Amino acid sequence: MEYIQVSAPATIGNIGPGFDVLGLAIRHWGDRLEARKTDQGVSIAAVNSTVGGSELSKDPDKNTAGIAAKQTLKLLGIDQGVELVLHKGLPMGSGLGSSAASAVAAAFAVNELYDRPLTKEELILPATLAEEKVSGGFFADNTAPALLGGATLTRSCMPLDVTRIGCIENLIVILVTPDIVVLTREARELLPKTVPMEDFIFNMANTSLITAAFSKNDYSLFARSLNDVVVEPVRSKLIAGFDEVKKNALKAGADGMAISGSGPTVFAITDTPKRARFIEDAMVRTFALHGIRSMSLITEVDPEGARVIETQ
Amino acid sequence: MEYIQVSAPATIGNIGPGFDVLGLAIRHWGDRLEARKTDQGVSIAAVNSTVGGSELSKDPDKNTAGIAAKQTLKLLGIDQGVELVLHKGLPMGSGLGSSAASAVAAAFAVNELYDRPLTKEELILPATLAEEKVSGGFFADNTAPALLGGATLTRSCMPLDVTRIGCIENLIVILVTPDIVVLTREARELLPKTVPMEDFIFNMANTSLITAAFSKNDYSLFARSLNDVVVEPVRSKLIAGFDEVKKNALKAGADGMAISGSGPTVFAITDTPKRARFIEDAMVRTFALHGIRSMSLITEVDPEGARVIETQ
Numbered sequence: 347m348e349y350i351q352v353s354a355p356a357t358i359g360n361i362g363p364g365f366d367v368l369g370l371a372i373r374h375w376g377d378r379l380e381a382r383k384t385d386q387g388v389s390i391a392a393v394n395s396t397v398g399g400s401e402l403s404k405d406p407d408k409n410t411a412g413i414a415a416k417q418t419l420k421l422l423g424i425d426q427g428v429e430l431v432l433h434k435g436l437p438m439g440s441g442l443g444s445s446a447a448s449a450v451a452a453a454f455a456v457n458e459l460y461d462r463p464l465t466k467e468e469l470i471l472p473a474t475l476a477e478e479k480v481s482g483g484f485f486a487d488n489t490a491p492a493l494l495g496g497a498t499l500t501r502s503c504m505p506l507d508v509t510r511i512g513c514i515e516n517l518i519v520i521l522v523t524p525d526i527v528v529l530t531r532e533a534r535e536l537l538p539k540t541v542p543m544e545d546f547i548f549n550m551a552n553t554s555l556i557t558a559a560f561s562k563n564d565y566s567l568f569a570r571s572l573n574d575v576v577v578e579p580v581r582s583k584l585i586a587g588f589d590e591v592k593k594n595a596l597k598a599g600a601d602g603m604a605i606s607g608s609g610p611t612v613f614a615i616t617d618t619p620k621r622a623r624f625i626e627d628a629m630v631r632t633f634a635l636h637g638i639r640s641m642s643l644i645t646e647v648d649p650e651g652a653r654v655i656e657t658q
Numbered sequence: 659m660e661y662i663q664v665s666a667p668a669t670i671g672n673i674g675p676g677f678d679v680l681g682l683a684i685r686h687w688g689d690r691l692e693a694r695k696t697d698q699g700v701s702i703a704a705v706n707s708t709v710g711g712s713e714l715s716k717d718p719d720k721n722t723a724g725i726a727a728k729q730t731l732k733l734l735g736i737d738q739g740v741e742l743v744l745h746k747g748l749p750m751g752s753g754l755g756s757s758a759a760s761a762v763a764a765a766f767a768v769n770e771l772y773d774r775p776l777t778k779e780e781l782i783l784p785a786t787l788a789e790e791k792v793s794g795g796f797f798a799d800n801t802a803p804a805l806l807g808g809a810t811l812t813r814s815c816m817p818l819d820v821t822r823i824g825c826i827e828n829l830i831v832i833l834v835t836p837d838i839v840v841l842t843r844e845a846r847e848l849l850p851k852t853v854p855m856e857d858f859i860f861n862m863a864n865t866s867l868i869t870a871a872f873s874k875n876d877y878s879l880f881a882r883s884l885n886d887v888v889v890e891p892v893r894s895k896l897i898a899g900f901d902e903v904k905k906n907a908l909k910a911g912a913d914g915m916a917i918s919g920s921g922p923t924v925f926a927i928t929d930t931p932k933r934a935r936f937i938e939d940a941m942v943r944t945f946a947l948h949g950i951r952s953m954s955l956i957t958e959v960d961p962e963g964a965r966v967i968e969t970q
Contacts, residue, residue: 367863499870501863501883509879511870540852546888550862551679551813557866558811558823561873567821571813576858 349382349658350459354451355648356436357443358519359487359607361497363574364553369443369487371495371648372519375436377444378655379411379451381459384427388415395434397641402434402448410476414449417472418456422463428456437641440523441530441607443488449476450492454652466493466652470508481530488607495651497560512560513649514568516617520600522591522629524640526610528584533608536580545575565617572602572615585610587636591629598628661694661970662771666763667960668748669755670831671799671919673809675886676865681755681799683807683960684831687748689756690967691723691763693771696739700727707746709953714746714760722761722788729784730768734775740768749953752835753842753919755800761788762804766964778805778964782820793842800919807963809872824872825961826880828929832912834903834941836952838922840896845920848892857887877929884914884927897922899948903941910940 356375361368375397390404390412406412411432419427430452438444453473457464473489486508490498496513500506541549552571559567582588582605591612595603599621600614614625622644633640667688673680687709702716702724718724723744731739742764750756765785769776785801798820802810808825812818853861864883871879894900894917903924907915911933912926926937934956945952 364862364866366859367866499863499866501867502860507882509867509870537855540854541858542852543849546853546858546861547678548814549858550676550865551811553862554676554679554811554866554869555813555821557869558821558873561870570819 347459347657349380350455350654351378351380351656352451352455352458352652352654353378354447354454354492354652355495356447357488357491358613359441359443360577361556362552362572362602362604363549363576364556365577366485366487367500367553368497368556369491369500370497371491371651372521372645373648374643374645375442377435377447377451378433379448379455380431381428381452381455383459384429387427388412388419388430390430390432393432393434397434397437402432402438410445410449410480411452413479414452414473414476415456417475418453418469421472422457422460424460428459437523439527441528441605441609441611442523443492443607445480446473446477446488446492449473450489450652454493458654467508469493471506474506483534491651493651495649496647499557511557512563513647514560514563514565515647516565517568517647518616518619518622519645519647520614520616520622520626520629521606521611521643521645522626522633522640523611523642524585524633524638526585526638528609530608533581533584536584537577538580541576549574549576568615569601569617572604574604578605581605581609585612586638587633588612591632594628594632595625598625600625659771659969661692662767662966663690663692663968664763664767664770664964664966665690666759666766666804666964667807668759669800669803670925671753671755672889673868674864674884674914674916675861675888676868677861677889678797678799679812679865680809680868681803681812682809683803683963684833684957685960686955686957687754689747689759689763690745691760691767692743693740693764693767695771696741699739700724700731700742702742702744705744705746709746709749714744714750722757722792723764725791726761726764726785726788727768729787730765730781733784734769734772736772740771749835751839753840753917753921753923754835755804755919757792758785758789758800758804761785762801762964766805770966779820781805783818786818795846803963805963807961808959811869823869824875825959826872826875826877828877829880829959830928830931830934831957831959832926832928832934832938832941833918833923833955833957834938834945834952835923835954836897836945836950838897838950840921842920845893845896848896849889850892853888861886861888880927881913881929884916886916890917893917893921897924898950899945900924903944906940906944907937910937912937
């Protein structure tokens, strides 16, 4: 194999209350990446985008795809290189794991191109190291689901301990990305240093029930557990109109709404296809009432994660 | 049916990091209860014990069995009564849900005796109300697993929202109850009022992985997630020798050790039958080195919870 084309999905970090623990891969938005064997080093020939803004660096040391490719080659101990063409297919800076999708696509492509010596689980390390270089934190809540698909649980980052917990097949996710800039770093600085005991128990209980929901493929458990009293109250302040958007999403029939990662994307959930459009409409229009344009997507869980599209 | 004999198992509250959230039913220790229809009211004819100390009150307003029987009759709207004979089969004040087992046995027996109008899930309320009267707190982490069997997850106490998450069939639990008095009230007072953010994430992640382990019947997930940095550090101080007992349990091959409920019982886990005796021995002997006698039991998960033994 000389050439491979792969994809890696957008991901929802935290899944509401599961801060730094849970992550979820979703369909339809994601990155595509072409990789071709070269004699030496990592280069990025082009960065294209179908979602506006292809301002990402082609410097392989500044783009997570380039960094992840380098990390993976190093881990494989291979003295050859790759040339990458990255096709961004999810909004950047949206809280949907854009940089993680690129990192995962590159790590996955390099590993496949060089005969798959590593498992997907083992690729979480080089992909997350790439994420760390651009985000400043070593967190697997986007890289792990982008690789493994479904919902993932990060028990520990040091040592890295990630488990794919499963999928909810009839879950419908309504994503709305308002045209607001939220810096991950700023969103992290807002976090409380301590958590009241009762809030700790509340979030732990809800996160555990979400884990059971994905483990058992049982939407009814997820429907009542998308509740976060620790992070949402502070981070939602960075998203104008959040409280009203949530209120109207629930009124329109959503079983819950939360922030994806550090935002500004928010997501609502239902298992009823005909309700999804009404929920989407309520959310988009409520943002519009606050003078905020938004992109939206009705999607579902991506059970597979990073995958091969084509090889030559 | 005029007469019924039922049993309800001992339970491990919290299962390590899952404070006030998780609970687990175990085999071999538990209460038996005989109940006979009467015209009116609730009376307790006798309280027997096979585990030392039958000093429990026969006043139906002071014994959780009596209180739960009254609550259940009230819930059923039945203008008849029961006479109870309680056989305690688990150590009291040990952190193994002794009062919950009695409450559950009584609620379950009354419901069966009067033609089972309520589900086991619906009996959690009267049983937990009885628990509350003697413990001062409304917590379902012992009553829920004693009723439903397996591991349970309490997402919320108000409104009551409990889910049976499953069972790990090859889990072996080594229980050791040292001869130490720990008052639940005192153990509660020790609890921190706030939790550092990183400890919150740590316990939430481990509790979620325990949830996945029981949801998937996968011991390997449980083996690495029995870790608590929030409650164990303070509560273990009430148990002389705790740190050394834990160290020696792990040295003997246990995959983890934690406090059951508010203690003083501790429990270690393994999936290897021949290791269990060595772990038990290490734990009992380490307590003995601290001058503390203990009772011990090698057991497994009770997947069924409250059950009928005999009817007439």
